[in-house]
Amino acid sequence: MGSFLHRSADAIEASFVQAGCDVALHVLDLDTGAEVAIHPDRAVVLASVxxxxxxLEFYAQVAAGRLDPAERLDLNPAELTAGPTGVSSFSDPVRMSLRDLARQMMxxxxxxxxxLLLARxxxxxxxxxxxxxxCLETVVECDLATMFDEMAIEIGFADYAELAAARAGGLxxxxxxxxxxxxxxxxATAFDPTRTNRSTPRDMTRLLRAAWRDEAATPDACAALREVMAQQVSTRLGRNLPDGATIAAKTGSLTGRVRNEAGVITHADGRAFAAAVFTRAHAPFEQVAAIEAEIGKGAAAAIDLLRSMD
Structure with a gap:
């Protein structure tokens, strides 16, 4: 069985290479512990994963009574971390609770x-x-504003706002x-998995397993995390779900080079699989659709393989 799994993992990896990227992947059967692994202990850039x-930490602190989820903040979009979605894309100031910020984030x-939540x-x-x-290989080094500004400076711009203006053609x-x-x-530091926010595929599935078993924090906190992860608007892992399956996950992308997703796929019969897929494109902004499609295909192939071992 070991050689069969190895050959199957090689075939999955070859499909990612054909799609235009390198991959590190770990898919774990949450019930049996059986796994499909492709470079599962390789350090990877997390991006928004x-x-x-x-x-998780926000909901843990809410459950412990350290934070009031209904606390509201007055937010001016012009003063916030840049991003293509969410509050920083708003036109006007807004007041929002901490729990709604968490929902926006996920x-x-x-x-x-x-x-805002990281600082809190x-x-x-x-x-x-x-x-x-x-998760001993997983580290949060900095917030997103710091990462973006450092990247801009390393590329040769004053800050991320200037880099964004350059990329928009305005300079x-x-x-x-x-x-x-x-x-x-x-x-740039943001693309170096030894210096930026980082993890490994195996660490990610380990954390997801703990969250799904109510071991990563209190049961209430873990349940809140599972609920908000299920509300993600777009998914790559979930593009090949079988009928009746559900997904709770978080994607991550960075400057045309990095595309990731980690989450839990639960089939209609209740079998659940943690999947962590991290890719790095061979050429930035090329074969985007193929890479994103392969994330879903690769995870589905790994899950099918694990189910075939019953």
Whole structure:
């Protein structure tokens, strides 16, 4: 059976390479512990997948009485972390509760909401919980605003706002070309899994298993995390779900190079599988549709393989 699993994993990996990316993957049967693994202990760039950690710690602190989920913040979009969705894309100031910020963070991957919650719950507390869950290769190094600004400076711009303006074509042809220079982008800290927010596929499925078993925090906190992860608007893992299956997950993307997703797929018969898929495109902004489709196909193939072992 071991050689069969190895050959099957090789075939799944070959499909990702054909789609235009390298992959690190771990799919875990939450009941039996059986697994399909492709470089499962390779350090990977999390991108927005790390928002799972922020949400978990937020709900843990709410359950412990440290935070009031109904507390409201007055938010000015112009002063918040940049992002294509969520509060930072709003036109007008808004008042929003902490729990609604958490919902924004997980449903539409709101960067502004993420940094507000991260500041409130504390990076050290997040890392301590990850360590307690056995995720020893997983680290939250910084918030998103810091990551974006550092990336911009390393590429040669004053801050992320200037980089965004260059990428939009507002600073001329030379700035546009430099903003997407492949060598400069790839050397940035944000793309280095030894220096940025990072994990491994195996650590991610370990955390998801703990959350689904009510072991990552209190049962109420874990239930809240599962509920909000099920409200994600878009998914890659979920594109090949069989009839009656559900998914609770979080995607992550970064500058045309990184595309990820981690979550739990539950089949109609109740069998649940944690899946963590991390990809790095061979060329930025190329074969996007193929890579995103392969994330769903690869996870589905791994789950089918695990189910065939019954």
């Amino acid at each position: 790390f928002k799972i950690f922020v949400a 449903s539409v991957s709101d960067n502004a909401a993420t940094d 719950v504390g990076r050290d507390r997040i890392n301590a919980r990850l360590h307690a869950c056995g 001329g042809a030379d700035a546009l070309a430099r903003s997407n220079d492949r060598a400069l982008v790839d050397r």
